[in-house]
Amino acid sequence: MRLQKYMAHCGVASRRKAEQMIAEGRVQINGEVVTFPGTQVREIDEVLVDGKRIAPEQHVYILLNKPKGVVSTSSDRHADQTLLDLIHSHARLYSVGRLDKETSGLLILTNDGDLTFKLTHPSKHVTKTYRSTVRGKVEASALKCLRNGVSIPMDDGSRYQTQSAEVEVAKENRGSTVLIIRISEGKKRQVRKMCAAVGHPVIHLERTAIGSLTDPSLKPGQWRYLTSDEIEQLKAEH
Secondary structure (H helix, E strand, O other): OEHHHHHHHOOOOOHHHHHHHHHOOOEEEOOEEOOOOOOEOOOOOOEEEOOEEOOOOOOOEEEEEEOOOOEOOOOOOOOOOEHHHOOOOOOOOEEOOOOOOOOEEEEEEEOOHHHHHHHHOHHHOOOEEEEEEEEOOOOHHHHHHHHHOOEEEOOOOOEEEOOOOEEEEEEEEOOEEEEEEEEOOOOOOHHHHHHHHOOOOEEEEEEEEEOOEOOOOOOOOOEEEOOHHHHHHHHOOO
């Protein structure tokens, strides 16, 4: 098994993060520092990360309904509350993707680096569904723009043209509209930026599904373990 994949199996980090750790010289195999991610690991090999031995661990899969106000990190000394403050688990869990602090909704936490890679890598096109309440009445022209792709600002000052999206009007209120938006990419604060780009800033945003995985009965702050069927379903997503 390749080293970065082995590290992911051990719950150390995602494959992409593991590759970075390897390149930084933080990994040893049988006492030798290894800097090539593709190095093969055998069952008899001793692998150390930052001087500590690692070994495959039992995978844990949790579905959490993240409340507004909680940051999508395992640890942040500046945050009032993190994901792990809501979860009771001894496993080293990582969030599969992120939701910004003001966005609520479904997140998967796991120590399965392979699944994390599959669900977050841009080439996999896993759909995420959002319920977005925006200001104003959204006209057909704005819906068309959202569906075809819009230009949004990036943190580095560049612009990004979003891919096509599924967008439908769920409800029209006085002064606001509820949209169901499905995207298969995950730029930072993408849905918020998309809605702002067509003149309808987000008032409230919630992720309601990851691929085919959803659970309307899961209240904000609640979590549960995924079933074996749900895990296999996620692994089959593409």
